[in-house]
Amino acid sequence: MSRNGSKRGTRTASWISGAAAAVLVAAGAITYAVADGDDSGMKPPAADSADAGFARDMSVHHQQAVEMSYIVRDLTDDEEVRRLAYDIAQTQANQRGMMLGWLDLWELPKVSADEPMEWMGMAGMGAGEDGALMPGMATDTEMDALRKLSGKAAEVRYLQLMYAHHVGGVHMAKGCVERCQVGVERRLAQGMVQAQESEMKLISDLLAKRGAKPRN
16 A cells, blocks of 8 residues: 555544544433433433333334344445445444433333333334334344345345335334433434435435335
């Protein structure tokens, strides 16, 4: 590598490290504000609240999106799909960490005996079997099938699964916007709605380029 190339690589690595550090600092500040009730003047929410239910359920929902995104990055060389998958994985992993951190600081369990989505009056709406615990989640069978594909076939399957995943995620995030009491959590949920709806448009375009459409 040339000296200039080495310098560019160093500057890029430094920028990424700085950006990552900034995200962690901001996430930490938000986490403590939420945990202490600084944003809304409220005490930490109860275990059966919408705030706690959303944090628990969306953490599970996000984890599958992260897993799915890393799977497809190993199955295709297409830069558009790999970039989308990387962005989704990084964004949702960071958000998941924040939500689990809130539960820790609220001293609330990360799992509940309640059914998924009970906090928004939709208990039992997910398939509840083969790994699909909430609407939009892929089944274990669908995840296994994705792992066996490659190239365009993997891209299409991933994009279709992720589109459906976002539909379910947006619905759940809107539920938090309507029901959650902690202001910072509501704003995080609203940000999820906006980001995922934007990604759904991009996913539709990427599918169209491959002669496919989102699956209902």
